[in-house]
Amino acid sequence: MTPDAPDDPRVVPFDDETTQVLLLRRWVSRILRAGALASGILLLAGIVAHALSAGPALLIPPARLDPDQVAQAFERPSAAGVVLVAVLVLALTPLTRVILSAGIFARSRDRPMLAITAFVLAMLALTILGGVAF
């Protein structure tokens, strides 16, 4: 039996507005918590690695969101690479929860709220695409 089958007792009635709110609460809080936890661990690891490796003065290269740099961070892990990934995880956590919310609104056929979240999503996507092109 598929989870979407109407006679499946596990199926949540999606036309129930309260169910939508409860789903939103559950998943949004999980996404935010996961993003905070993952980025927190990565930030701590990167900061400790930097503290152990850096010289007496804190010389800091400004970072750019460069796809090559991100790829390098995975290939050759360094303190800066770990922090870069942490920053990306943190910065993209709100975006992820907007995507998730849009999905929940789409499933519950809540068109006005779907349009609202899609608009926010489009603005964030535009920022990333516009910035990379720039």
Place this chain on the structure above:
Amino acid sequence: MTPLVDLGGGGSTVLLLLLLVAIGFASGLLGSLIGIGGGLFLVPTLVLGFGLDIHFAVAASLLAVIANSSGSASTYVEQGLTNLRLGMFLETTTVIGGLLGALLSVTVLASHSDVLALGFVPAVVVGAILMFRAPRAGPDPDAPSSPLADRLDLGGEYEDEETGARIRYRTNHPAEGLSLAGVAGFGSGLLGVGGGIFNVPAMNAVMNVPLRIASATSLFMIGVTASAGVLVYFLAGDLLLFVAAPVAFGSLLGSVVGSYYQFHAGSRWIRAMFIVVLLVAAVLMAARGVGYLQ
């Protein structure tokens, strides 16, 4: 060649990193307790205390705001304190405002840090005034209805702290709320503040949202607003990794601790202390903006 920024004039790296974590922690704690992002405290501290260019301070602050939002909003969302539909509705204009503010900062004002520093002053003063005024704890039961707010179901219910009763509230003036949220978003992108200091009074006083719900909803919203802004600064090369990282980490820790206490310290003495800090910061930022302070 990658330009380098010497922060701290020869101070020990570990000490500087710890200091930045501590500052982030303080801003995250305060922000989570009061329902704001903490940028109003962070940006002046980084500019005046560490001699950072305000663009770098704003970028680091925005990352800390996201950390604060993610850390504390997860708790408030789970507990049902956050009005998710209202937050997402208001995010439409805060995101646009955040984008425009950040774009203005990294283009037109890229080489005008003094102007940005001066721009911070009215934001801080308005923020202090808004914090000073007594908020309305509960919703107005006689508030007029709004067809748009009703259609989008932007109202909700909350548990009264004294009686334990669940009270329904309806929101109104959505257009005004959207406009004010857009202004808050613009301030966020331009000056690195979360915008909560404007969002909370806007929701509370204009849209008839109970104070605790407004604070939790604002903390939820500012993550998306700051995300739009920080991506712009990041793409412009204004994000100093090892300034932003410890500040964001500290802010994350502070927000988790703050959300445990749940706005209890919305109490007068913390607000009063914060207002004094803000006003001192405003004076120092003004001095920096006009060149009296380097």
